[in-house]
Amino acid sequence: xxxxxxxxxxxxxxxxxxxxxxxxxxxxxxxxxxxxxxxxxxxxxxxxxxxxxxxxxxxxxxxxxxxxxxxxxxxxxxxxxxxxxxxxxxxxxxxxxxxxxxxxxxxxxxxxxxxxxxxxxxxxxxxxxxxxxxxxxxxxxxxxxxxxxxxxxxxxxxxxxxxxxxxxxxxxxxxxxxxxxxxxxxxxxxxxxxxxxxxxxxxxxxxxxxxxxxxxxxxxxxxx
Ligand code: DHB
Ligand code: MG
Numbered sequence: 196x197x198x199x200x201x202x203x204x205x206x207x208x209x210x211x212x213x214x215x216x217x218x219x220x221x222x223x224x225x226x227x228x229x230x231x232x233x234x235x236x237x238x239x240x241x242x243x244x245x246x247x248x249x250x251x252x253x254x255x256x257x258x259x260x261x262x263x264x265x266x267x268x269x270x271x272x273x274x275x276x277x278x279x280x281x282x283x284x285x286x287x288x289x290x291x292x293x294x295x296x297x298x299x300x301x302x303x304x305x306x307x308x309x310x311x312x313x314x315x316x317x318x319x320x321x322x323x324x325x326x327x328x329x330x331x332x333x334x335x336x337x338x339x340x341x342x343x344x345x346x347x348x349x350x351x352x353x354x355x356x357x358x359x360x361x362x363x364x365x366x367x368x369x370x371x372x373x374x375x376x377x378x379x380x381x382x383x384x385x386x387x388x389x390x391x392x393x394x395x396x397x398x399x400x401x402x403x404x405x406x407x408x409x410x411x412x413x414x415x416x417x418x419x
Contacts, residue, residue, distance in 0.1 A: 204407070211245065211406065219248035224306025225274055232269025235298050241268055242338070242364060243405060246412065247275030250336060250362065253414070254279035257360045259333035263326065264288035265319045265347050266339030270299035270306075276336060277308035286312045287329070289319045289339070319343070323350040331356035338364040342379040344387035352396065357419040363387060366401050366413035391415045 221229075221244055233239065242250070254262060254276060260283070262276050267290035277286045286308070290296040296314045303312045315322055319339055326332075335351040337344060344363060351361045366372045366384050376382035391399040391413055399415035 207408065208406070211243075215244045219244035224302075224308075225271060227305050228269055228271045228274055228302035231298050231302050232271065235269070235295065237269050237295065237298075241271040242275075246364075246404060247272060249404075249412070250275050250334075251279040253360050253362065254334050257333050257358055257416075259360075260284045261329070261332045262286045262334045262336070263332040263351075263354065264336045264338070265323075266290070266337070267296065267299045267314060268338065269295070270302040272336060272338060273299065273303065273312060274306045274308055276334070277303065277306075277312050280311055284311055287315060287326070288312065289315050289317065289322050291316070291318055291339075320346060323347070323354070326350075326354055330354040331359060333359050335359070335361045336364075337362065341365060341381075341383040344383040345390060348387055348390055352394075352417070355417050357417050359417045361391070361397075361415045361417070363391075363413045363415075365410055367403055367410045369409045372401065372413075388413055 250272060259279060260281060264273055264276060267273055267288040273286060273288050290299060293316050296316045299314050303309045320343060332354050335355060337347045366388055368384060371377060371381045372384045372388050376385045388401060391397050396418055397415040398418055399413060401413040402411045404411040
């Protein structure tokens, strides 16, 4: 039994690698963002290449010209998203740490997306109320601290239009995203999943899609 479990894990990994090689290879700009983030001491918790490509696909599917990201980390997801924008498109990413924001700006420039990206520094819950005049955003990607996910969702709903897509990372967390909350972290994602799944304004789904299929995005489309 354990041998077939490990064979399954190996097969899953081979499939992931083949999908990445075929559909989502990283270039110099993405690899540089990872190296710079690591040198800055940021945790290596960025999305996978497959998740990056899915963000691009969703951005193209909703004709995204304006994208909002909540939580920049090292700029890796921001590069995937910004590269899906058409000429004149704009990505605004919110980052609480000014030093990290500087690293992200540098990585964006090196990845060739400096012209269409803007890193805004501050607590997302302070910055989100200031974005109304720049709305609607066509895609919102939520990947910051987990406790306020339900509040980020309220802002995302206010700042989007019918057809916009709202994506949130880390909504499964080894299944904790659907269990009675264990702590503030899981309370945020449990409540987030509960709200998007039951909100009549949204069509939504959680997708297990990280390396070992135990974490992933919850994706919600704002209904027409
Ligand atoms: C954590 C946060 C993330 O956004 C992530 O993708 C993985 C882990 C964390 O806070 O542990
Ligand atoms: Mg994350």
